[in-house]
Amino acid sequence: MSAAAVEIRPPVWRRLFGFNALTAVLLGVGGWYLGWFIGHQVTGPSIDYFGDIDQNDISIFLGYFLGVGGFLIGLGFGVYPWARLRGYPPSLREKETEGVGRYFGLCTDHKVVGIQYLCGIGLFFFIGGLNAMLIRAELLSPTNHIFPPGQYLTLVGMHGTMMMGMMTSGILGPFANYFVPLMIGARRMAFPRIESLTFWLLMAAGAILTTTIFFGGFPTGWTGYEPLNDQANGGMDAYIVFFALVGISMCLLGLNMIATIVTMRAPGLTWSRLPIFCWGVVATSILNLLAAPVLIAVLAMAMLDRTAQTVFFNASGGGSPYLYQNLFWVFGHPEVYILALPGFAIVLELLPVFARKPLWGYRLAVAGLLGVTLLSFLVWQHHLFVSGINADLRPFYMLSTELISIPTGFTFICGLMTLWRGQIRFTVPMLFCLAWFFNFLIGGLSGVFLSDVPSDVTTHGSFFSMAHFHYTIMGGLVFTFFAAIYYWIPKMTGFQLNELLGKIHFWVMFLAFNSTFAPLFAVGFLGQPRRVVSYPAHLHFLNEWVSVSAFVLGASMLVFLYNFVYSLLFARIPAPANPWGSLSLEWQLPSPVPVHDFDRLPVISGEPYAYGEQGGPPIAAPAPAPAGGMS
Amino acid sequence: MATPAIAGGGRPVSHGRRFLLLWLAACVVVTPLVAIFLGSAIPPGNGSEQATSQVFDNTLMLALLTPATLLVVVFLVYVLVSFRSRTTEVVDGPPIRGDSRIQVSWIAITSATVLFLAGFGTYELVQSGAGGGQGPDPAFQPPGHAKALDVQVIAQQWEFTYRYPAYGGVEVPHLVLPANTLVRLDVTSLDAIHSFWAFELGVKADANPGVDNVAYVTTKGPLTFDIHCAELCGLWHGYMFDTGQVVDSATFAGWIKKQRAYFAPVLKYLPPYAESYLPDPAKRAG
Numbered sequence: 001m002s003a004a005a006v007e008i009r010p011p012v013w014r015r016l017f018g019f020n021a022l023t024a025v026l027l028g029v030g031g032w033y034l035g036w037f038i039g040h041q042v043t044g045p046s047i048d049y050f051g052d053i054d055q056n057d058i059s060i061f062l063g064y065f066l067g068v069g070g071f072l073i074g075l076g077f078g079v080y081p082w083a084r085l086r087g088y089p090p091s092l093r094e095k096e097t098e099g100v101g102r103y104f105g106l107c108t109d110h111k112v113v114g115i116q117y118l119c120g121i122g123l124f125f126f127i128g129g130l131n132a133m134l135i136r137a138e139l140l141s142p143t144n145h146i147f148p149p150g151q152y153l154t155l156v157g158m159h160g161t162m163m164m165g166m167m168t169s170g171i172l173g174p175f176a177n178y179f180v181p182l183m184i185g186a187r188r189m190a191f192p193r194i195e196s197l198t199f200w201l202l203m204a205a206g207a208i209l210t211t212t213i214f215f216g217g218f219p220t221g222w223t224g225y226e227p228l229n230d231q232a233n234g235g236m237d238a239y240i241v242f243f244a245l246v247g248i249s250m251c252l253l254g255l256n257m258i259a260t261i262v263t264m265r266a267p268g269l270t271w272s273r274l275p276i277f278c279w280g281v282v283a284t285s286i287l288n289l290l291a292a293p294v295l296i297a298v299l300a301m302a303m304l305d306r307t308a309q310t311v312f313f314n315a316s317g318g319g320s321p322y323l324y325q326n327l328f329w330v331f332g333h334p335e336v337y338i339l340a341l342p343g344f345a346i347v348l349e350l351l352p353v354f355a356r357k358p359l360w361g362y363r364l365a366v367a368g369l370l371g372v373t374l375l376s377f378l379v380w381q382h383h384l385f386v387s388g389i390n391a392d393l394r395p396f397y398m399l400s401t402e403l404i405s406i407p408t409g410f411t412f413i414c415g416l417m418t419l420w421r422g423q424i425r426f427t428v429p430m431l432f433c434l435a436w437f438f439n440f441l442i443g444g445l446s447g448v449f450l451s452d453v454p455s456d457v458t459t460h461g462s463f464f465s466m467a468h469f470h471y472t473i474m475g476g477l478v479f480t481f482f483a484a485i486y487y488w489i490p491k492m493t494g495f496q497l498n499e500l501l502g503k504i505h506f507w508v509m510f511l512a513f514n515s516t517f518a519p520l521f522a523v524g525f526l527g528q529p530r531r532v533v534s535y536p537a538h539l540h541f542l543n544e545w546v547s548v549s550a551f552v553l554g555a556s557m558l559v560f561l562y563n564f565v566y567s568l569l570f571a572r573i574p575a576p577a578n579p580w581g582s583l584s585l586e587w588q589l590p591s592p593v594p595v596h597d598f599d600r601l602p603v604i605s606g607e608p609y610a611y612g613e614q615g616g617p618p619i620a621a622p623a624p625a626p627a628g629g630m631s
Numbered sequence: 632m633a634t635p636a637i638a639g640g641g642r643p644v645s646h647g648r649r650f651l652l653l654w655l656a657a658c659v660v661v662t663p664l665v666a667i668f669l670g671s672a673i674p675p676g677n678g679s680e681q682a683t684s685q686v687f688d689n690t691l692m693l694a695l696l697t698p699a700t701l702l703v704v705v706f707l708v709y710v711l712v713s714f715r716s717r718t719t720e721v722v723d724g725p726p727i728r729g730d731s732r733i734q735v736s737w738i739a740i741t742s743a744t745v746l747f748l749a750g751f752g753t754y755e756l757v758q759s760g761a762g763g764g765q766g767p768d769p770a771f772q773p774p775g776h777a778k779a780l781d782v783q784v785i786a787q788q789w790e791f792t793y794r795y796p797a798y799g800g801v802e803v804p805h806l807v808l809p810a811n812t813l814v815r816l817d818v819t820s821l822d823a824i825h826s827f828w829a830f831e832l833g834v835k836a837d838a839n840p841g842v843d844n845v846a847y848v849t850t851k852g853p854l855t856f857d858i859h860c861a862e863l864c865g866l867w868h869g870y871m872f873d874t875g876q877v878v879d880s881a882t883f884a885g886w887i888k889k890q891r892a893y894f895a896p897v898l899k900y901l902p903p904y905a906e907s908y909l910p911d912p913a914k915r916a917g
Binding site for chain 1: 646673674675681684685688689692696699700703704706707710711714715716721722723724725726727728729730733734737738741742745748749752753755756757761762763764765766767769770771818822823824826828830833834835836837839840841842844845846857859860861862863864865866867868869870909910
């Protein structure tokens with residue numbers, strides 16, 4: 001290390017060459033053209049449906065695959081396996097001390113990956129949000145159209161797919177990667193290169209989904225139902241590759257998190273002392289690990305139907321569209337809990353800090369998280385109540401779906417009782433957590449209507465269900481995503497976010513969010529199906545109201561963006577090491593956190609969240625001299 | 632620790648009791664209002680037996696879920712007002728780590744509510760099929776289903792057509808049903824997945840190629856109802872809607888007779904009536 005420090009660094013233009021994002025993009029584009037070329041060479045005229053417009057599914061798939069391969073090689077993911085093949089010794093760390101450049105390539109420092117995730121996911125979150133603005137602009141009027149119906153469906157599909165795909169890692173990516181090692185007293189993740197790989201796969205996936213517009217978009221929405229999927233033109237291939245890459249990334253992320261938390265906890269950090277956020281990460285990771293492979297499999301089948309003329313989902317050839325629906329929702333229902341559970345965990349983690357009380361009912365909260373995890377694998381056919389499949393089993397799925405509200409209720413009672421008799425401080429992260437209670441309450445209780453078969457007959461596939469899952473996912477995940485940002489950014493960057501702007505952001509977002517999605521329950525009950533480009537005239541006023549509210553909601557994101565850029569790049573007011581007075585381990589480290597996290601690994605001697613308890617915190621700052629509960 | 636506010640007589644306030652009273656008062660006032668005004672206003676309305684039972688379901692669920700909503704909302708408001716930190720310095724609250732009585736009663740109450748809801752929903756479903764699509768062998772049939780009027784709903788991109796097997800398999804572009812009749816709708820598709828949603832009748836059934844998805848509906852008096860496709864089916868999904876009618880049986884008899892005469896010349900070009908149809912071998916469209 002000391003030898004490298006005195007070495008004179010080459011000029012900037014020389015540092016552009018090497019394994020980094022720039023090389024990756026160049027090799028990715030090159031790989032795309034190579035795949036495209038090979039695809040055209042191997043495709044016979046009988047398969048080349050779109051010869052007239054030069055769209056050929058085999059070319060497109062090969063282009064994407066080789067493009068992703070080139071992208072990863074350009075980032076340097078091939079270097080270490082190649083070195084190992086040649087007999088070099090194993091190493092766990094790579095490129096951790098290269099200035100700003102380490103953010104633009106393969107880096108095994110979990111803190112760098114966390115910040116990469118935050119910026120990368122943030123970028124695609126804003127693209128997805130922009131799509132939503134365009135959707136609402138189109139729905140301002142039932143008759144005057146901004147977009148032709150094909151473009152409109154592509155916008156709907158891109159919004160849904162981008163959000164459902166990218167935001168699966170919305171909290172696990174930035175915050176679990178950054179803070180799980182710090183919370184459990186480890187110096188790295190279990191598989192640091194895989195950690196970096198999950199991030200870069202996600203970036204490749206996001207770029208690929210965006211390229212769907214060059215191939216005519218896709219008409220299926222985020223569910224990609226067959227046989228419409230098989231009918232659709234080349235843009236569908238982008239959807240398939242996107243979601244498959246996201247699936248691989250999710251699966252690896254879950255694997256990495258579970259391995260880290262199981263094997264790398266500091267001495268004394270027993271399972272009953274684990275911070276509740278880490279429990280939420282474990283629960284979500286189990287879902288990631290077990291659900292994502294089903295998604296990859298079903299998309300592989302859809303790809304074969306589109307390229308190799310198989311008939312998995314083609315009724316005329318002996319296949320069944322039901323197969324797709326079943327497999328998709330076997331993934332798809334755990335998927336929505338992959339989005340919701342990290343939100344539960346963030347709320348339960350932050351409430352003790354701002355209510356100055358221990359988490360109420362720790363074991364019940366853990367049971368709630370794990371109960372939701374288990375039950376979420378048993379409910380998927382509630383998405384198919386009117387589809388005609390397994391109609392006799394509807395009472396079972398109605399029961400299992402409604403049972404999920406019991407462990408979800410554990411989260412509520414634990415969170416609410418943590419507030420009871422507390423010393424509540426209304427900081428920006430706390431406001432976002434409190435909003436979660438209201439939003440998820442509405443989202444959860446409206447879900448009871450959808451889980452009840454007779455009621456679902458009307459609400460299924462309508463704007464009611466759309467309002468329901470926006471209350472749970474946007475109200476549940478995105479609000480806690482912002483809570484986590486406002487809470488942890490001072491630790492991640494060492495700078496404060498502006499509190500006044502944060503409060504403006506919160507209030508505008510909270511009010512506009514409810515003003516946008518609450519009327520959509522009515523719109524659904526009054527008979528507007530989802531994903532329509534036109535609607536009955538009597539729903540015009542409600543739709544206009546919702547669109548205007550949605551624009552205000554979009555504007556609140558600009559307040560956040562301004563705050564983020566202004567505070568971190570221009571104002572740069574240094575944050576204290578522990579501005580919230582938190583007792584958890586990550587806040588005992590200096591800001592920003594040193595590369596190797598801990599000089600001495602901490603030893604945990606008590607339960608977490610010891611607010612108000614005698615004898616002070618059981619975790620003292622890790623320091624060379626043992627102090628308090630430390631050894 | 633938060634010092635409890637001292638009431639007039641100098642006794643410490645029991646926050647638990649005060650909150651419970653507030654919540655009960657809110658429930659007593661709000662729940663009947665919600666059930667009476669909002670519940671009965673909830674669609675799909677009174678257009679068929681199934682729609683009526685859905686409205687009943689929705690009303691009952693609203694009446695049950697309103698106290699649950701109030702519990703959380705009143706609790707939040709109470710807590711945020713009573714237990715807000717009144718100093719700028721950071722003071723810890725009391726270290727309460729749980730209370731098994733509250734935990735057990737919470738689990739018991741939520742479980743009982745959930746089991747009741749599931750049981751009630753199952754009962755409503757078994758009674759009449761609730762208007763939902765039940766696949767080719769419906770398990771939950773309303774009484775008298777053997778004599779139901781058969782109507783086939785054929786979905787294709789991007790319209791619905793209807794065949795009446797009881798009237799020579801005539802195929803018509805608009806749906807007309809007789810009043811006060813149990814109708815068996817056989818919903819199927821010729822291409823992608825659609826969903827037949829007759830809003831005021833409280834009927835929704837997915838249309839799958841090669842599948843006969845049966846839904847029962849018992850019509851009431853004459854009515855005009857909206858039909859939408861409720862499953863994304865491609866380019867013109869947003870325009871796949873229609874209006875149907877329930878008319879009295881004499882009008883229906885006259886109407887179907889006229890349709891048979893009018894469409895007789897094209898009948899021989901239609902495929903023979905079947906429970907479902909398969910699409911042409913894999914053919915792609917934009």
